[in-house]
Amino acid sequence: MNKVPVIILSGFLGSGKTTLLLRMLREAAAYHLLPAVLMNELGKQDVDGHLLLDVSPHLPLAKLLDGCICCTKKSDIQDSLKQLVARMPDVILIELTGVANPEEIVDAITEPALLPHIKLHTVITVLDAEHVLDYNSIFASDRELVHTLRRQIEVADLLLLNKIDLISDKQLKSIEKTVRKFNSQALLLPTTFSQLDLEPLFGNLPSRQSQPRATPNLSKSINMRVVKAAQEPRTASKHTASFSRIQTLAISIGHDVVLNQSLVEHYLGKWGKSLLRAKGYLRIGTKRETFLLQFAGKRTTWQPAAYQEAPYLVLIGLDLDVQLIEDDWKKWLNDSQTR
Ligand SMILES: Nc1nc2c(ncn2[C@@H]2O[C@H](COP(=O)(O)OP(=O)(O)OP(=O)(O)O)[C@@H](O)[C@H]2O)c(=O)[nH]1
Numbered sequence: 367m368n369k370v371p372v373i374i375l376s377g378f379l380g381s382g383k384t385t386l387l388l389r390m391l392r393e394a395a396a397y398h399l400l401p402a403v404l405m406n407e408l409g410k411q412d413v414d415g416h417l418l419l420d421v422s423p424h425l426p427l428a429k430l431l432d433g434c435i436c437c438t439k440k441s442d443i444q445d446s447l448k449q450l451v452a453r454m455p456d457v458i459l460i461e462l463t464g465v466a467n468p469e470e471i472v473d474a475i476t477e478p479a480l481l482p483h484i485k486l487h488t489v490i491t492v493l494d495a496e497h498v499l500d501y502n503s504i505f506a507s508d509r510e511l512v513h514t515l516r517r518q519i520e521v522a523d524l525l526l527l528n529k530i531d532l533i534s535d536k537q538l539k540s541i542e543k544t545v546r547k548f549n550s551q552a553l554l555l556p557t558t559f560s561q562l563d564l565e566p567l568f569g570n571l572p573s574r575q576s577q578p579r580a581t582p583n584l585s586k587s588i589n590m591r592v593v594k595a596a597q598e599p600r601t602a603s604k605h606t607a608s609f610s611r612i613q614t615l616a617i618s619i620g621h622d623v624v625l626n627q628s629l630v631e632h633y634l635g636k637w638g639k640s641l642l643r644a645k646g647y648l649r650i651g652t653k654r655e656t657f658l659l660q661f662a663g664k665r666t667t668w669q670p671a672a673y674q675e676a677p678y679l680v681l682i683g684l685d686l687d688v689q690l691i692e693d694d695w696k697k698w699l700n701d702s703q704t705r
Pocket residue numbers: 377378379380381382383384385386414463464528529530531532557558559560
């Protein structure tokens with residue numbers, strides 16, 4: 367079964383995410399795409415949900431209200447996504463709250479129950495050009511929020527510098543320079559009302575509908591060329607048919623494989639800063655007891671677990687070379703088993 371691509375929309379409150387989402391919904395039909403949406407709102411009021419249904423009345427829509435996705439139980443996120451997958455969309459669009467770190471949702475969608483059904487396609491971060499340079503001073507007392515806002519920029523594949531109608535050309539140059547310090551690789555597009563050419567995003571998504579789709583014209587726009595260029599180095603790997611800089615790799619581990627905690631930790635340490643997150647259920651020691659491994663912020667924890675299915679390890683990283691890691695894992699496993 368084809369995995370459903372997931373596009374994440376992140377960005378601080380009021381930056382223009384819903385404006386972008388509405389635009390994507392309006393344009394999806396032109397690409398014969400059936401989108402589904404997972405909305406996350408901080409408040410109990412589902413304001414944006416109504417806007418979406420106005421534009422697309424039959425939209426498969428799931429809502430996680432009154433809390434940020436990073437505080438929501440992972441099982442709720444997974445249940446919502448499973449409900450959406452069951453509606454067989456061509457793409458799932460997830461709008462995060464303004465204070466969410468996109469890495470959190472990536473974490474949730476790489477759980478084993480969802481991995482066979484969905485894949486991360488692109489992380490888009492919308493920036494409010496009028497305010498983005500002031501965030502550090504405005505939120506100086508909230509280091510966690512400053513960190514989150516920075517991560518929104520750092521992990522994006524596509525950065526929309528939105529609301530440029532409200533700033534001068536000089537300010538635009540200054541913002542571009544600052545943003546580039548945190549993310550030199552993402553495609554950076556100045557926009558008003560989140561208007562961008564959606565061809566690079568939607569043009570290569572397979573549609574489940576029978577109607578033939580207009581062949582994407584790769585040279586149609588400058589945006590397309592830029593995105594293509596950024597994508598090229600990754601096409602060699604079968605895991606990476608995606609724009610995303612956040613790469614995920616799921617490693618299945620045989621029931622008979624015996625691992626050792628410190629060796630696994632050493633192995634994870636090999637990937638340095640590029641490894642953002644790792645998790646999985648592993649059999650440890652000669653008694654083959656099952657542990658839940660959690661690696662986040664360079665810390666590793668091991669919790670005994672009742673999990674009885676096939677062991678696995680998921681790695682999430684920025685610009686990981688998944689093929690290299692996969693090959694290295696096999697070699698490492700072989701060496702560690704014969705030690
Ligand atoms: N002037 C101007 N206003 C914009 C632009 N883009 C969006 N807006 C307006 O900014 C406001 C917030 O836009 P939304 O798309 O709701 O922003 P959001 O990021 O979804 O906001 P939250 O749901 O609060 O996180 C709306 O009133 C938009 O119409 C732009 O480029 N220029």
